[in-house]
Amino acid sequence: MTTEVRIVGQGLAGSLLGWSCERAGIPFTIEDPWPDSAQNSRLNVPASSVGAGIINPITGQRLVKSWRVDALLPVAIEMYQEIGDTVGQPFLFPYRLRRFFADQRERAVAREKWPRGDFAGFGKSLDDDGLWIEPAFRVDLSGLVVALRKRWQESGHWRTIELPGTSLAGGAGLTVQCIGSGELGQGVFNWAGLTSAKGELLEIETAAGAFDPQVILNRREWLVPLSASRALVGATVEPGVAANLPTEQARVSLEQAAAQLLGAAPFRTVSQRAGVRVIAPDKHPVIGRHPKKNSLGIFNALGSKGALLAPWLAQEWIAHLQSGRPVDPAVEVARFWPARPGMS
Numbered sequence: 001m002t003t004e005v006r007i008v009g010q011g012l013a014g015s016l017l018g019w020s021c022e023r024a025g026i027p028f029t030i031e032d033p034w035p036d037s038a039q040n041s042r043l044n045v046p047a048s049s050v051g052a053g054i055i056n057p058i059t060g061q062r063l064v065k066s067w068r069v070d071a072l073l074p075v076a077i078e079m080y081q082e083i084g085d086t087v088g089q090p091f092l093f094p095y096r097l098r099r100f101f102a103d104q105r106e107r108a109v110a111r112e113k114w115p116r117g118d119f120a121g122f123g124k125s126l127d128d129d130g131l132w133i134e135p136a137f138r139v140d141l142s143g144l145v146v147a148l149r150k151r152w153q154e155s156g157h158w159r160t161i162e163l164p165g166t167s168l169a170g171g172a173g174l175t176v177q178c179i180g181s182g183e184l185g186q187g188v189f190n191w192a193g194l195t196s197a198k199g200e201l202l203e204i205e206t207a208a209g210a211f212d213p214q215v216i217l218n219r220r221e222w223l224v225p226l227s228a229s230r231a232l233v234g235a236t237v238e239p240g241v242a243a244n245l246p247t248e249q250a251r252v253s254l255e256q257a258a259a260q261l262l263g264a265a266p267f268r269t270v271s272q273r274a275g276v277r278v279i280a281p282d283k284h285p286v287i288g289r290h291p292k293k294n295s296l297g298i299f300n301a302l303g304s305k306g307a308l309l310a311p312w313l314a315q316e317w318i319a320h321l322q323s324g325r326p327v328d329p330a331v332e333v334a335r336f337w338p339a340r341p342g343m344s
């Protein structure tokens with residue numbers, strides 16, 4: 001029989017690991033310090049309550065396809081649709097994405113890459129102002145976490161963890177830490193060298209017609225519609241910053257970005273959110289067992305691409321639990337071992 005899995009932390013990572021255990025018939029429990037869904041009112045805001053959940057297949061100033069997107073996207077689509085069908089609430093929303101060139105250099109990069117087929121599967125057209133990219137998606141990360149929390153509270157899989165006090169390193173079988181920026185710089189996986197990058201975004205309101213509700217706009221910053229008149233605008237990136245309180249400076253800079261993306265259309269800021277992304281030294285996520293403590297595992301470092309990465313990572317965990325198959329070395333936490341002296 002497969003070992004019972006104790007999942008500690010229920011953001012996106014914990015949610016999808018729990019979901020995948022449930023589907024695979026692997027016994028599991030899931031714990032988090034906060035049993036309710038009023039997640040934005042507390043100081044330690046999980047990234048999954050903040051993140052916009054955009055899946056953009058072509059990103060960055062060099063306009064590169066997201067890492068393994070061709071293989072990972074079908075896995076993500078299937079998992080989010082399956083969860084939505086099961087709980088009776090959609091979490092995955094398709095869009096087209098208009099990627100404007102921020103400068104002459106980006107235009108030149110696109111013109112060089114387009115004929116080579118570098119955007120194959122996602123680049124729909126190229127013109128002087130930018131690229132049309134399709135498909136792109138938004139995943140309602142916080143809605144998904146809240147819905148699965150309710151499901152598991154009702155089914156008895158869910159427990160409230162006491163902090164401080166409860167050990168994150170014990171359990172009958174395997175304990176997998178899915179704690180995002182919790183305990184960053186401390187704890188049993190400290191040697192992996194995970195770091196933080198604070199991010200902020202705004203929710204804005206406009207008159208209907210100010211943007212196409214089916215289109216994500218992107219020029220360095222992005223605007224993702226939530227409805228005909230509401231949108232999220234983001235996001236700032238502050239490497240090394242672990243605070244998650246919104247700042248005036250970020251609001252001003254995101255309002256400038258919104259004004260640029262919307263042209264002349266007026267808007268008002270409805271709310272502002274800040275959270276912390278977790279990033280590994282090589283920018284890839286981390287999963288797998290502790291090299292010395294076999295009953296401890298991790299699922300973290302989703303960076304800015306948790307919505308795309310987490311479904312496949314959850315599947316990697318399940319394949320490992322079911323057959324003992326090692327997880328993909330590109331994401332295995334053990335790639336950062338041996339540790340720096342004095343760490344274990």
Ligand SMILES: Cc1cc2nc3c(=O)[nH]c(=O)nc-3n(C[C@H](O)[C@H](O)[C@H](O)COP(=O)(O)OP(=O)(O)OC[C@H]3O[C@@H](n4cnc5c(N)ncnc54)[C@H](O)[C@@H]3O)c2cc1C
Pocket residue numbers: 008009010011012013014031032033034045046047048049050051052053054055141161163168178179180181182183198199200201234235236273274275276277299300301302303304305306307308
């Ligand atoms: C501004 C911003 C914009 C973003 N936009 C996007 C985007 O467009 N697309 C995208 O894919 N990603 C985006 N992200 C990233 C995305 O939000 C994250 O990759 C993802 O939500 C991380 O999920 P997680 O489960 O690893 O961590 P979290 O969501 O932080 O969850 C960690 C969980 O662990 C719990 N926890 C913490 N400490 C402890 C502890 N000591 N013990 C037990 N439990 C604990 C917390 O309560 C929480 O529930 C964005 C992030 C930010 C900040």
